[in-house]
Amino acid sequence: MRTVRLYHPTKHAAEILRDGFGETSGTYLTETDHSGVWLFDRPLDYVGQDEPDVMLELEMPESVVAPFEWFADRPYRMFLMPAALVNLYGPPSVSERPPI
Numbered sequence: 001m002r003t004v005r006l007y008h009p010t011k012h013a014a015e016i017l018r019d020g021f022g023e024t025s026g027t028y029l030t031e032t033d034h035s036g037v038w039l040f041d042r043p044l045d046y047v048g049q050d051e052p053d054v055m056l057e058l059e060m061p062e063s064v065v066a067p068f069e070w071f072a073d074r075p076y077r078m079f080l081m082p083a084a085l086v087n088l089y090g091p092p093s094v095s096e097r098p099p100i
Contacts, residue, residue, distance in 0.1 A: 002062040006039040006079070007095060013054035017094075020087040037086045039065070041077040043097045056092035064089075 010016060025035040043055045068081040 003059045004041060004062050004065055005057060005059050006041060006065065007043040007097075008037065008039050008056045008058075008092065009044055009054075010056060011053045013056060013094065016056060017091055020090060021083040021092075023083045034080055035082075036068070036080040037083050039079045039081060039086070043095055044076065055095040055097070057095040057097070058086070058089055058092040060086075060089045 008016075008021075016022075021037045023035045024037070025033050043057070064085070065079050065081065068079045070078050070080055072078065
């Protein structure tokens with residue numbers, strides 16, 4: 001089974017490490033609301049409006065994450081996954097990899 005290392009930039013690492021991931025919601029440049037946890041295939045130094053304090057990482061099977069991939073014109077892969085599903089593969093760890 002092939003696994004994928006995924007990264008989640010956050011200012012809320014202590015809460016996530018303690019309680020697990022929670023759902024976030026937004027339109028994300030679409031016309032409808034979407035919710036979940038954003039994960040990326042590389043540690044990004046900037047996502048959204050704020051730079052993250054911490055980059056969390058975890059590994060998940062490719063077959064689990066693939067249905068949640070968002071295809072956008074980006075040099076990286078991005079996924080919006082249900083928090084309950086992500087939490088099955090946690091807890092995450094604090095990444096030592098430098099952001100790209």
